[in-house]
Amino acid sequence: MKKIFVISVLFLIAGCIPQANRITQTSTIDALLAGAYDGQFECGKLLNYGDFGIGTFDKLDGEMVILDGKIYQVKSDGIVYRPSLELKTPFASVCKFSPDINFELSNVNFENATCVMDKKVSNPNQYFAVKITGKFKRMKVRSVPAQTKPYPPLVEVAKTQPVFEANDVTGTIVGFRTPAFAKGLNVTGYHFHFLSKHLTMAGHILDFELTEGKCQIDKCNELLLILPQDDSLKDIDLSKDKSLELQKVEK
Numbered sequence: 001m002k003k004i005f006v007i008s009v010l011f012l013i014a015g016c017i018p019q020a021n022r023i024t025q026t027s028t029i030d031a032l033l034a035g036a037y038d039g040q041f042e043c044g045k046l047l048n049y050g051d052f053g054i055g056t057f058d059k060l061d062g063e064m065v066i067l068d069g070k071i072y073q074v075k076s077d078g079i080v081y082r083p084s085l086e087l088k089t090p091f092a093s094v095c096k097f098s099p100d101i102n103f104e105l106s107n108v109n110f111e112n113a114t115c116v117m118d119k120k121v122s123n124p125n126q127y128f129a130v131k132i133t134g135k136f137k138r139m140k141v142r143s144v145p146a147q148t149k150p151y152p153p154l155v156e157v158a159k160t161q162p163v164f165e166a167n168d169v170t171g172t173i174v175g176f177r178t179p180a181f182a183k184g185l186n187v188t189g190y191h192f193h194f195l196s197k198h199l200t201m202a203g204h205i206l207d208f209e210l211t212e213g214k215c216q217i218d219k220c221n222e223l224l225l226i227l228p229q230d231d232s233l234k235d236i237d238l239s240k241d242k243s244l245e246l247q248k249v250e251k
């Protein structure tokens, strides 16, 4: 008992216990859209803020999935890698996943699934994390290739993004629903990444058809935004509405 107390105090001092119901994100989606791809925050440090999340990597080198405290990097070759914990991210969102709502889902596509979730969480201004584990009749994902300077905007990168499709794949969807009021900070609505059970397929989800699975929702009411400590966002105009650009990038 005493030992547990001491360990807890040490963790509290180090600020290393992820807070329940808190989403922590680094940088903003509008900065990423503008080409702010230089990594700012070590991936390993993300795990101090949660065990579940999505994002990208330094130079936009692939899609990030964090599941059960493990970080996966889906590069543009479609292969799932385990990155070094020192590798930095320019943009990521994490939480300590502890579901509040659990239900079965069957025979739904991306759009149907989001309608069901919208009904389960009737508050449109509620942030939540989503985990769907199951069998997918069809899964369509994309990744993004590492970029070189001068970085093109994300909408240009997305024009040549490699897309991967698979039938009859088992795996987990990891993602978030962000309310409309957070426009500019993150992808509003649903943003999902996928990781197959045997790590053979993964990426940013464009569409899916779920045969059957379990959906878990973790409602979150705190947002911690960590911006770069240096002046790396200094020369980016973040005053304009980038919603249309974002729509093109997400599809």
Ligand SMILES: [Zn+2]
Residues within 6 Å of the ligand: 054, 063, 191, 192, 193, 204, 205
């Ligand atoms: Zn994504």
